[in-house]
Amino acid sequence: MKFTGTSDYVAPHDLTLAVNAAVTLERPLLIKGEPGTGKTELAKQVAKGLGITLIEWNIKSTTKAQQGLYEYDAVSRLRDSQLGDERVHDVSNYIRKGKLWQAFDADEKVVLLIDEVDKADIEFPNDLLQELDKMEFHVYETGETIRAKVRPIVIITSNNEKELPDAFLRRCFFHYIQFPDLDTLQQIVRVHFPDIKERLLTTALTQFYEIRDQAGLKKKPSTSEVLDWLKLILAEDLTPEDLRRDGSNLLPKLHGALLKNEQDVALFERLAFMSRSGR
Numbered sequence: 001m002k003f004t005g006t007s008d009y010v011a012p013h014d015l016t017l018a019v020n021a022a023v024t025l026e027r028p029l030l031i032k033g034e035p036g037t038g039k040t041e042l043a044k045q046v047a048k049g050l051g052i053t054l055i056e057w058n059i060k061s062t063t064k065a066q067q068g069l070y071e072y073d074a075v076s077r078l079r080d081s082q083l084g085d086e087r088v089h090d091v092s093n094y095i096r097k098g099k100l101w102q103a104f105d106a107d108e109k110v111v112l113l114i115d116e117v118d119k120a121d122i123e124f125p126n127d128l129l130q131e132l133d134k135m136e137f138h139v140y141e142t143g144e145t146i147r148a149k150v151r152p153i154v155i156i157t158s159n160n161e162k163e164l165p166d167a168f169l170r171r172c173f174f175h176y177i178q179f180p181d182l183d184t185l186q187q188i189v190r191v192h193f194p195d196i197k198e199r200l201l202t203t204a205l206t207q208f209y210e211i212r213d214q215a216g217l218k219k220k221p222s223t224s225e226v227l228d229w230l231k232l233i234l235a236e237d238l239t240p241e242d243l244r245r246d247g248s249n250l251l252p253k254l255h256g257a258l259l260k261n262e263q264d265v266a267l268f269e270r271l272a273f274m275s276r277s278g279r
Helices: 013-025 039-050 065-069 074-083 099-105 126-134 166-170 182-192 198-212 223-235 262-277
Strands: 029-032 054-058 070-072 095-097 111-115 136-139 144-147 153-158 173-176
Touching: 013 029, 013 039, 013 153, 013 173, 029 039, 039 054, 039 111, 039 153, 054 099, 065 070, 065 099, 065 126, 095 099, 099 111, 099 136, 099 144, 126 136, 126 166, 182 198, 182 223, 198 223
Parallel strands: 029 153, 029 173, 054 111, 111 153
Antiparallel strands: 070 095, 136 144
């Protein structure tokens, strides 16, 4: 079972190597990188490329590790007991399977995506150590032990918003997705916009990297944002000449797709003012 990328996803060699290493070692693959560099999409494309099911667990600031295993609805059981419902005699009627249980219960290998693990409480990764290591957990209400029928491919993403515990990191295979270079980004763009003209692509990406490399930028535009920008450029039927900037206006055309806060917009407005003043 080897992942080599898909027709919809340009996967550099080091990334496919990391995926296959994690599969071989049977360890979770921890993927870090800037927001918008395709970390979540990787899990989807691994599932697609290997022809297996994807189970997604999207983590929020309020998510608890227990929710990935199961949740026991004691309130509903109490209500049903008051109403004399026969279901109350079987506690399993009030247990809702979490995403890990679903992955463990699958008859075939699946991809389990634990997305944006760093959004949760700092103890969240530690609370999953044993379950991800041993691929089993205990259900206290029923007394049963749930073991993975087939070990899933676990992909965990992080935006590096907080440090992850060493004990958790030790159990993972780690890979950082570097921002793509020009050649790789051109390949990515052509996957999404196969008919884009060469001059327009070259002009747009040259300008994109100039913007991204601008000193003082608070939030650098990402891969997903340049794709949005190019989609708008094509929809507006802009030419390479339309994209050209000069000293009087350094803001890129349709800059709202690339610059996502007022500080960065103000930065380019100041640069334009300084350019005009220096003439």
